[in-house]
Structure formats: C-alpha cells, structure tokens
Amino acid sequence: MVAEPVRQVASEPYPWPYDGLRPPSLGLLLVGWDRHWASVVEDPDEVVARCVGLAAAVVAVGGQVVSVSHQRLRRGASPASAVVPSLPVDRLPPTTIAVSSSGIDGFFAGELDLTLRTNGIDQLIVAGLGLEGPVHSTLRSANDRGLECVLVTDACAAADADLVAGSLSSVCMSGGIFGAVVGLDAVLKVLAPAVSPSPVPSTQESRP
Amino acid sequence: MVAEPVRQVASEPYPWPYDGLRPPSLGLLLVGWDRHWASVVEDPDEVVARCVGLAAAVVAVGGQVVSVSHQRLRRGASPASAVVPSLPVDRLPPTTIAVSSSGIDGFFAGELDLTLRTNGIDQLIVAGLGLEGPVHSTLRSANDRGLECVLVTDACAAADADLVAGSLSSVCMSGGIFGAVVGLDAVLKVLAPAVSPSPVPSTQESRP
Amino acid sequence: MVAEPVRQVASEPYPWPYDGLRPPSLGLLLVGWDRHWASVVEDPDEVVARCVGLAAAVVAVGGQVVSVSHQRLRRGASPASAVVPSLPVDRLPPTTIAVSSSGIDGFFAGELDLTLRTNGIDQLIVAGLGLEGPVHSTLRSANDRGLECVLVTDACAAADADLVAGSLSSVCMSGGIFGAVVGLDAVLKVLAPAVSPSPVPSTQESRP
Amino acid sequence: MVAEPVRQVASEPYPWPYDGLRPPSLGLLLVGWDRHWASVVEDPDEVVARCVGLAAAVVAVGGQVVSVSHQRLRRGASPASAVVPSLPVDRLPPTTIAVSSSGIDGFFAGELDLTLRTNGIDQLIVAGLGLEGPVHSTLRSANDRGLECVLVTDACAAADADLVAGSLSSVCMSGGIFGAVVGLDAVLKVLAPAVSPSPVPSTQESRP
Numbered sequence: 001m002v003a004e005p006v007r008q009v010a011s012e013p014y015p016w017p018y019d020g021l022r023p024p025s026l027g028l029l030l031v032g033w034d035r036h037w038a039s040v041v042e043d044p045d046e047v048v049a050r051c052v053g054l055a056a057a058v059v060a061v062g063g064q065v066v067s068v069s070h071q072r073l074r075r076g077a078s079p080a081s082a083v084v085p086s087l088p089v090d091r092l093p094p095t096t097i098a099v100s101s102s103g104i105d106g107f108f109a110g111e112l113d114l115t116l117r118t119n120g121i122d123q124l125i126v127a128g129l130g131l132e133g134p135v136h137s138t139l140r141s142a143n144d145r146g147l148e149c150v151l152v153t154d155a156c157a158a159a160d161a162d163l164v165a166g167s168l169s170s171v172c173m174s175g176g177i178f179g180a181v182v183g184l185d186a187v188l189k190v191l192a193p194a195v196s197p198s199p200v201p202s203t204q205e206s207r208p
Numbered sequence: 209m210v211a212e213p214v215r216q217v218a219s220e221p222y223p224w225p226y227d228g229l230r231p232p233s234l235g236l237l238l239v240g241w242d243r244h245w246a247s248v249v250e251d252p253d254e255v256v257a258r259c260v261g262l263a264a265a266v267v268a269v270g271g272q273v274v275s276v277s278h279q280r281l282r283r284g285a286s287p288a289s290a291v292v293p294s295l296p297v298d299r300l301p302p303t304t305i306a307v308s309s310s311g312i313d314g315f316f317a318g319e320l321d322l323t324l325r326t327n328g329i330d331q332l333i334v335a336g337l338g339l340e341g342p343v344h345s346t347l348r349s350a351n352d353r354g355l356e357c358v359l360v361t362d363a364c365a366a367a368d369a370d371l372v373a374g375s376l377s378s379v380c381m382s383g384g385i386f387g388a389v390v391g392l393d394a395v396l397k398v399l400a401p402a403v404s405p406s407p408v409p410s411t412q413e414s415r416p
Numbered sequence: 417m418v419a420e421p422v423r424q425v426a427s428e429p430y431p432w433p434y435d436g437l438r439p440p441s442l443g444l445l446l447v448g449w450d451r452h453w454a455s456v457v458e459d460p461d462e463v464v465a466r467c468v469g470l471a472a473a474v475v476a477v478g479g480q481v482v483s484v485s486h487q488r489l490r491r492g493a494s495p496a497s498a499v500v501p502s503l504p505v506d507r508l509p510p511t512t513i514a515v516s517s518s519g520i521d522g523f524f525a526g527e528l529d530l531t532l533r534t535n536g537i538d539q540l541i542v543a544g545l546g547l548e549g550p551v552h553s554t555l556r557s558a559n560d561r562g563l564e565c566v567l568v569t570d571a572c573a574a575a576d577a578d579l580v581a582g583s584l585s586s587v588c589m590s591g592g593i594f595g596a597v598v599g600l601d602a603v604l605k606v607l608a609p610a611v612s613p614s615p616v617p618s619t620q621e622s623r624p
Numbered sequence: 625m626v627a628e629p630v631r632q633v634a635s636e637p638y639p640w641p642y643d644g645l646r647p648p649s650l651g652l653l654l655v656g657w658d659r660h661w662a663s664v665v666e667d668p669d670e671v672v673a674r675c676v677g678l679a680a681a682v683v684a685v686g687g688q689v690v691s692v693s694h695q696r697l698r699r700g701a702s703p704a705s706a707v708v709p710s711l712p713v714d715r716l717p718p719t720t721i722a723v724s725s726s727g728i729d730g731f732f733a734g735e736l737d738l739t740l741r742t743n744g745i746d747q748l749i750v751a752g753l754g755l756e757g758p759v760h761s762t763l764r765s766a767n768d769r770g771l772e773c774v775l776v777t778d779a780c781a782a783a784d785a786d787l788v789a790g791s792l793s794s795v796c797m798s799g800g801i802f803g804a805v806v807g808l809d810a811v812l813k814v815l816a817p818a819v820s821p822s823p824v825p826s827t828q829e830s831r832p
Contacts, residue, residue: 040590073319073326073562102319103560104593111281111310111317117741118281118770132586133593137560140553144519146489146742160589166582170548173576174456177520177549248798281770311768312801325533326562340794341801345764352727352761354534354697368797374790378756381784382664385728385757489735489742518735525735527697527726534697 011182026063032129034069149179219390234271240337357387442479448545565595650687656753773803
C-alpha cells in the first residue's frame with residue numbers, strides 16, 4: 001500500500017489536525033442547533049446553509065455529523081419547560097446523530113461525550129449558532145477533553161457581531177489554546193480531494 | 209418558635225438522614241424507571257405499587273420525586289435505537305420530574321445531577337427496579353457526590369433474587385459506605401407524622 | 417428577629433446575587449491560581465494583591481475561598497510532567513481550599529464541583545489569572561451548573577489586553593448569559609458592612 | 625502482512641475483548657491502590673503481588689498500567705485531611721500512571737477518564753483492592769463509558785469474603801452487564817504468547 005500524504009487544513013495558528021485527517025475519527029459538531037439559538041443570532045439561514053454543505057462534505061469523506069441542542073434547567077422552572085426544539089435535521093445527512101445538552105456547553109449534562117467516544121471520534125470540526133455562547137463553550141470543553149478541534153469561522157453565527165473578532169482571537173491565543181480556526185473554503189478544499197478522485201460522484205455524494 | 213424534634217429513619221447501619229429530615233431538601237429517586245428494567249426484574253408490579261405509595265408520602269411531606277430511565281449507547285447502534293421508554297408516570301405525583309441517563313448509573317450522561325442541584329435536593333430516598341443494576345450504580349454515584357442516601361429495600365426489585373442479600377450487605381459495609389438501608393414501613397412511619405396532624409387529608413394528599 | 421435587608425452587589429446586567437447574599441453559601445473562586453497562568457498574564461502581582469484583599473473580605477463575612485490550579489494532560493506527555501505548581505497561598509486565608517483541575521475549565525477532571533457541593537457553596541465571586549482562558553471557561557462551567565456567579569473585572573488578569581472588553585461583554589450578553597460583572601470596589605462595599613459594624617477590626621480581619 | 629489471530633481471554637459470560645486484544649489500547653486498572661483500602665481488605669499482600677505480576681505482563685505486551693487512589697471529601701472535613709496515600713509503586717512498571725479520585729468510583733472527580741482517553745486506552749483489565757467497594761464502582765463506571773472491561777477475580781481483594789460471590793455474579797448478570805470476569809492464569813496465558821516468541825526474556829521483562 002502506498003502511504004497517503006498527510007492531509008491537513010491550513011488553519012491558524014497551526015495546521016489541523018496535528019497528525020493528519022483520519023476520516024473514521026472525524027466528526028462535525030453542529031453546536032447551538034436549536035430554535036433558541038437560531039432566534040438570537042444574526043443571519044442564521046446563511047450559516048445553516050453553510051453547515052449543511054459542510055455536513056455533506058464530512059459524510060462524503062467518511063466522517064460523522066453530530067448536532068447539539070441546548071435546554072436549560074433553571075431554578076423554579078420545570079424540566080419540561082426547559083426543552084428547546086432542535087433545528088430540523090431534514091437537510092442534514094440521514095446518519096446525523098442529534099444529541100441534547102442541559103448546558104450552554106454542549107458536553108454538559110448530556111450524552112455528547114459518550115456519543116463521540118462510542119463512535120471513535122476525536123477529530124472535531126466545530127460550527128453552528130451562537131459563536132460566543134454555545135459554540136465557544138463547547139469548543140473549550142472539547143479541547144479540555146483532548147479532542148483535536150478546528151473552528152470554522154464563517155460557518156458560525158454570532159449573537160453580537162462585535163464579539164466575533166475577540167472570540168476568534170481568544171481561540172488562537174497562547175498558540176491555539178482552544179484549537180485552531182479556519183474558513184469554510186479551506187476546509188472544503190481539503191475534504192474534497194478524498195471524495196472526488198474522478199468527476200463521477202460517489203454513491204455517498206449522490207444520496208438526497 | 210419551638211424547636212422541632214430531629215426526624216430520622218431507623219435505618220442500618222445508622223439513622224438517616226444523619227442531620228435530620230429537611231423536607232425541602234428531600235428527594236425520592238425512582239431508578240430503573242423504564243420498560244427495560246421492568247421487563248427483567250422479578251415482580252415489578254408489586255414494587256411499582258410500593259414506589260407509588262412512597263412517592264405520595266414524599267410529596268405530601270414537601271419532598272420532590274425524580275424518576276430515571278436508562279438508555280444505553282452501544283457500539284454500532286444509533287442513539288435513536290438506544291431510547292428505552294420510561295414507565296408511565298400517571299400514578300406518580302404530577303410534580304414528578306422525569307430524567308433520562310445514558311448509563312446504568314442514573315447520574316451518567318444526563319441531567320440528574322443538575323436536576324437535584326437546581327432543586328436543592330441533597331437527602332435522597334432511593335428505590336426502583338434493578339437492585340443490583342441501576343439502583344446500586346446510582347446509589348454508589350449519589351454517595352460519591354456527597355448526597356445523603358437511604359435505600360428502601362422492599363421498594364426495590366431485583367433481576368436475580370440470589371443477589372439481594374449481597375447487594376444490601378455491600379451498602380452497609382464499612383459503616384455504611386454507600387449509605388443506609390431500611391424497610392418501607394419504617395420510612396412511611398417517619399414521613400407520616402409530618403403530614404397527618406389531623407385525620408383531615410391535606411389538599412396535597414387529596415389530588416387524584 | 418428583624419428581617420435583614422437583602423444585600424446585593426451593583427453588578428451588570430443585573431444585581432448579584434439574584435436572591436441576596438447568603439454568606440454560608442458564599443464562595444470566592446480564584447481561578448488560574450498557578451505559576452503557568454501567572455507567567456502568561458499581564459501584571460499578575462497587582463491582580464494577585466487585589467485577590468488577596470478580596471479573599472480576606474469574603475472570609476470575614478463568613479464565606480469560603482477556593483483556589484484552582486490547572487494542569488494539562490497532553491498526548492504523549494506523562495501526567496507528572498503536567499503538574500503546574502499552584503501559586504503560594506501564604507497570603508490567602510488559612511481556611512482556603514486549594515483544588516486542582518486537569519483542564520482550563522477549573523471544573524474539569526478534578527474535585528472543584530464536589531468541594532463546592534460539600535461546602536454548601538452556590539454563590540460564587542469569580543476572579544483570578546487568565547481572564548479569557550481559565551477564568552472564562554470556569555465561569556461558563558459554573559453557570560451551566562446553576563451556580564450564581566459574578567465576575568470581578570479588575571481582580572482578573574488577562575493574557576491579552578485586547579481581549580478584555582470582548583470577554584466582559586460576552587458574559588453579559590443575552591441578559592447575563594454567563595452571570596454578572598462588577599468592579600472590585602463595589603463588591604468590597606457590599607461585603608464590608610456585615611463585618612465592620614464598629615470601627616474595631618475583627619480578629620479575622622487582623623490576621624496577617 | 626499475515627493476519628494475526630484474534631486474541632481473546634476465556635472469560636465469562638463472553639470472551640474478552642469482544643473484538644480481540646489490541647495492545648496499544650490495552651490498560652490495566654489497579655483500583656483501590658491506596659493505604660486505606662489496603663488496610664480494610666483481607667490478604668492485601670497476596671493480591672498486590674498478583675497485581676504486580678499482571679502489571680509486568682500487561683506492559684510487556686505493550687499495554688499501560690494505571691493505578692487509582694481514592695480520597696474522600698466529607699462534610700466538615702478539609703480536603704487536606706481527605707488525602708489517602710497511594711500504595712508504593714516501586715514494584716509496578718516505571719511507566720505506571722498514578723491518578724487519584726475523590727470518590728469510591730475511580731472515575732469520579734479526578735483525571736482517570738482523561739488519562740485513558742489521551743492514552744488511547746479502551747480495553748481495560750480491572751483488578752485491585754476493595755472488590756465490592758472501589759473495584760466494583762469503577763468497573764460499573766468504566767462500562768457506562770463504553771470501555772471494554774474484564775475483571776480479574778483472584779487479583780482482587782475483598783473487604784468481606786461473604787460478598788465475593790455476589791459481586792462476581794452481579795458483573796455477569798444479563799449477559800455481562802458490567803463486563804466479563806476471568807481468573808488470573810487465563811489472562812496471563814493470553815498475554816504471554818505475544819511477548820515470548822522465544823525463551824529469551826525481552827528487555828522490558830527483565831527490568832527489576
């Protein structure tokens with residue numbers, strides 16, 4: 001077998017993943033994937049469309065898509081009242097796993113960590129709604145867990161446009177304390193070669 | 209104000225709770241409260257009936273009932289296929305909080321810990337289906353969290369009758385390593401005085 | 417007994433704590449309290465001095481100080497090499513509890529959550545080293561856990577001064593999504609009355 | 625490359641690991657590895673000696689040894705007073721990773737989960753002191769996490785000999801609800817072939 005070249009995304013402040021893409025271990029985490037976060041961020045439709053395209057590319061290369069909705073238990077409120085509907089997953093790959101969390105950190109009080117582990121996922125592309133809210137909290141938490149993360153900047157929607165620059169800078173501080181950041185095009189470019197060696201679309205790509 | 213006497217259950221190997229009953233902090237945890245565990249334990253109907261009676265007594269005294277169902281994520285299985293239906297909660301108090309866990313330990317990968325904390329519950333009466341399975345795992349986990357626990361022996365159903373004695377002994381080892389154990393009658397006796405100062409049922413007791 | 421007035425700090429975007437100060441439940445969390453974070457933030461000495469003063473005030477009013485150091489387990493590195501020395505606690509109150517975490521989130525992979533719970537602490541004043549790093553991650557995590565948090569802006573040191581404004585804004589977004597923020601003077605002013613009913617300093621205040 | 629035969633231990637109620645031994649993912653978890661548990665179990669010296677032998681065999685085959693000590697935070701007690709000294713690790717392989725937990729469940733409030741993940745360990749041989757205490761709690765918790773576990777019965781010491789049979793039976797109930805069980809000899813037999821293709825001991829085996 002001929003050794004494959006190491007595939008990495010041209011992210012900042014370092015190329016991601018540090019040890020090269022391993023598709024069976026690749027996951028796309030769509031954070032803030034619920035009606036609450038869609039209602040508070042700016043321009044959710046455009047970002048959702050980008051996430052949908054990214055999801056198709058990740059699945060085509062052999063990765064797994066996981067979406068996270070967030071319900072919040074508050075003092076005096078019943079858990080039933082805390083349930084926030086997930087965004088429709090119609091446009092996501094049919095193999096998408098939808099999990100819920102009871103925190104802004106998508107790993108908190110839910111089955112996300114277990115889902116990643118039982119599926120063998122440790123390379124995470126992170127995107128979604130609520131850049132400075134759930135996306136950032138979940139990215140921080142994923143990084144603490146030793147998962148190798150890249151944040152796709154233009155596949156994230158922010159609640160406050162003024163917080164975008166600072167949010168992205170903080171990911172990169174200290175040499176990438178919470179992972180790496182990259183634009184959508186650069187990610188798609190790296191994922192594409194693996195799935196389109198010829199102009200003929202693969203079976204995976206042609207599913208509705 | 210006249211100081212109230214400290215109310216404790218005559219449990220083994222020590223009276224529970226160690227600092228006396230404080231109803232706003234009291235919770236009844238009904239573990240294994242799902243169709244899977246109802247299908248594998250012996251005599252679930254009788255134990256469910258006892259749990260229902262205990263739940264009414266706990267609520268009447270000002271406590272909170274929390275039921276836990278367990279879904280299990282397994283390699284190669286989709287999360288959707290892991291969902292196990294909860295037992296019907298029709299007969300439980302309407303204020304019952306139903307949570308789910310993705311482990312045999314009811315605290316694992318779910319919102320149980322957060323639910324107890326946001327409701328201020330730290331005194332736990334533990335009962336349910338699967339004595340040596342979810343009941344024991346959840347009791348152990350509750351104890352590690354510093355929650356004050358008593359296991360109601362005859363309000364638990366076991367999958368294997370031969371494991372009952374050992375399971376109860378292990379709770380009590382080393383002076384109550386995982387909490388205390390007690391029979392249902394002794395618990396009801398301690399809860400009762402607080403709610404029935406007169407033969408007239410309270411509003412809470414008269415709800416359907 | 418005469419009802420005490422509700423004591424609250426004049427924080428933004430809401431007064432903290434929402435239900436008034438309850439000193440036995442009050443904790444001061446000193447995050448990033450280790451040599452690594454002291455080495456990367458700007459002006460650690462001044463901020464440490466402010467934290468020391470705040471700690472004395474919190475203890476004088478009946479609260480508890482908890483410091484958190486962060487070690488990071490990395491691929492290929494031994495845990496022993498991950499240990500980062502805590503800052504000296506000589507100047508902190510002798511009752512200070514020092515805990516460690518294996519993440520940037522002080523609650524991750526350590527005993528912080530358990531320490532707060534067993535000490536009955538659910539009102540948190542948050543300060544320390546690494547505003548956009550461990551301080552922010554820990555504040556986010558505390559908020560998910562339902563703990564009532566206020567961040568003391570000028571008792572935090574940042575690694576990058578350019579990130580301060582955004583970090584503070586993000587705490588307050590959506591009406592205080594991660595808690596409230598306030599300056600040190602405003603906190604000390606609210607803590608003080610409870611401990612100095614007379615001009616005579618209490619024994620606690622006069623300890624070195 | 626010639627396909628290697630799948631290596632499995634002849635455990636009950638199913639052969640372990642279900643997908644065959646993969647040494648880089650293999651870990652030996654020595655639970656209850658502290659002075660408290662050594663003081664309450666029966667015959668600790670003999671079991672420690674067996675664990676030491678097992679540890680050498682695991683490392684020789686390319687696996688990793690992790691020991692867990694347990695400190696317990698209790699109401700009113702200071703964390704400092706909760707520290708329980710680990711057992712000496714002199715006789716264990718020098719690459720042994722020693723972690724601590726603040727619970728009877730070795731995964732609780734400590735860095736065990738992170739340690740296993742960052743070392744890529746998901747096949748666990750479990751042994752140690754306190755069969756019905758920390759060993760059982762940790763085994764249950766490992767199983768919830770989706771780790772593939774086998775308990776080595778005669779490399780565990782119990783606090784109460786009467787609880788041994790029930791403890792082992794409960795692991796195997798429902799077709800192996802908490803993993804599989806096996807005797808030490810059967811484990812050593814499976815580990816051995818991989819490391820002794822010839823009568824000449826490897827360098828690793830000859831270390832003191």
